Amino acid sequence: MSKKNNSDRLDFAVIGHQDSWLNIKAFINGMRSISVGELSMEHIKDTFCYIPPRSVFKMKVRSKKGDTIHGVYIETFLDPEKLGPQYIRGNIKKVNEAIAVAQKLNAKIIALGGFTSIVLEGNLNPFNTTETKITTGNSLTSAFIIKGLENASKELNIDIKASQLLIIGATGDIGRACTNYFKGKVKGLLLCARNKKRLELFSKEISKEGIAVKYSTDLNHLIPEADIIISVASSKEIVIENHKKSVLICDAGYPKNLEQKIDVKAGVSLFHGGMGQIEEGYDFHPDYTKYFYKYPAPHIGHGCVLEAIVLAFENIFKNYSIGKGNITTDKIDQIYAMSVKHGIELAPFYNSQGLWGRNQKNIVL
Numbered sequence: 292m293s294k295k296n297n298s299d300r301l302d303f304a305v306i307g308h309q310d311s312w313l314n315i316k317a318f319i320n321g322m323r324s325i326s327v328g329e330l331s332m333e334h335i336k337d338t339f340c341y342i343p344p345r346s347v348f349k350m351k352v353r354s355k356k357g358d359t360i361h362g363v364y365i366e367t368f369l370d371p372e373k374l375g376p377q378y379i380r381g382n383i384k385k386v387n388e389a390i391a392v393a394q395k396l397n398a399k400i401i402a403l404g405g406f407t408s409i410v411l412e413g414n415l416n417p418f419n420t421t422e423t424k425i426t427t428g429n430s431l432t433s434a435f436i437i438k439g440l441e442n443a444s445k446e447l448n449i450d451i452k453a454s455q456l457l458i459i460g461a462t463g464d465i466g467r468a469c470t471n472y473f474k475g476k477v478k479g480l481l482l483c484a485r486n487k488k489r490l491e492l493f494s495k496e497i498s499k500e501g502i503a504v505k506y507s508t509d510l511n512h513l514i515p516e517a518d519i520i521i522s523v524a525s526s527k528e529i530v531i532e533n534h535k536k537s538v539l540i541c542d543a544g545y546p547k548n549l550e551q552k553i554d555v556k557a558g559v560s561l562f563h564g565g566m567g568q569i570e571e572g573y574d575f576h577p578d579y580t581k582y583f584y585k586y587p588a589p590h591i592g593h594g595c596v597l598e599a600i601v602l603a604f605e606n607i608f609k610n611y612s613i614g615k616g617n618i619t620t621d622k623i624d625q626i627y628a629m630s631v632k633h634g635i636e637l638a639p640f641y642n643s644q645g646l647w648g649r650n651q652k653n654i655v656l
């Protein structure tokens with residue numbers, strides 16, 4: 292059964308960016324015909340960011356309820372090393388151009404794959420959304436982070452109620468959602484971000500509710516106490532030292548915040564968080580998956596992208612997750628329930644070493 296019967300509109304569009312030059316090289320050369328040969332990294336770095344945003348492949352996604360929806364992936368061609376606030380003007384311009392492409396394609400809803408931190412910095416909302424609606428996807432991303440931590444804790448026999456939870460990036464959109472969800476469910480909260488004023492204000496709000504909170508802009512003051520860590524900072528610069536030997540870490544940043552600097556073999560359980568898996572699968576046309584699909588199990592996707600897909604399955608075409616600090620626990624529960632209904636569940640646990648945990652036994656690649 293297709294939901295596109297009497298409409299020529301695309302159900303969804305995903306606006307994305309790549310997280311490293313290595314991935315960009317694989318992606319660009321994968322799209323080129325073999326006869327024209329591979330482009331060098333130097334050539335790609337010289338030209339990539341001058342390419343205007345454009346649709347790169349079509350997507351077809353299936354729900355376990357029987358529906359099929361159609362979408363498109365639009366690449367923004369952003370420099371993965373220039374995502375910080377100092378590049379915000381140029382990045383907003385490109386994201387707006389990508390939105391215009393999605394609108395021209397008549398997409399009903401757009402997923403801003405991991406872009407909130409780039410374009411909504413300082414509570415900016417530069418988008419003029421008309422017919423096409425937008426979601427940052429941060430509600431479902433938060434849901435997958437939370438469910439992931441709850442499930443991983445069970446598997447590792449970690450008592451969440453007796454644990455100190457460190458949230459790196461606590462004042463961000465996802466960080467706030469996770470803090471608000473876990474307050475009262477853990478022994479104590481350890482909150483970290485760079486902007487002291489914002490962090491202090493948020494931490495005080497939480498402690499007024501009688502919740503045990505310690506906050507610092509210096510991670511070193513918090514790490515030794517943490518039993519569980521969620522990292523949702525938009526930064527690759529984070530170094531985790533002096534952590535507890537068996538700490539559980541959910542690294543949900545894009546690009547990854549922590550992994551390169553932590554030895555996942557040394558007793559630390561780290562998983563890439565905020566990820567879901569589509570039970571009924573999807574198809575890309577042209578099929579470029581082998582050039583940029585980096586996951587150790589099939590049909591894994593970012594929560595932010597999957598949120599727009601879930602909304603399209605549900606025929607909910609409105610600006611769903613938007614702005615910063617608006618994600619409530621009810622909203623997290625609501626989007627997660629809708630997601631599960633369509634067979635989009637939490638992804639199995641994995642990190643750069645591959646899959647871990649109970650779920651990996653069920654994976655057939």
Ligand SMILES: NC(=O)c1ccc[n+]([C@@H]2O[C@H](COP(=O)([O-])OP(=O)(O)OC[C@H]3O[C@@H](n4cnc5c(N)ncnc54)[C@H](OP(=O)(O)O)[C@@H]3O)[C@@H](O)[C@H]2O)c1
Pocket residue numbers: 404405406407408409412427428429432459460461462463464465466483484485486487489523524525526528529543544545546564565566592593594595596615
């Ligand atoms: N897995 C997925 O599907 C998925 C989906 C959406 C987003 N994401 C990723 O999740 C991350 C968070 O997204 P968001 O929308 O919540 O971003 P956001 O609203 O911009 O929040 C980022 C937070 O990180 C803090 N921060 C930045 N650099 C830091 C550092 N070096 N040390 C400590 N704190 C730092 C920021 O506060 P200060 O500026 O005060 O430091 C802020 O609290 C991003 O990397 C995003 O790409 C992943």
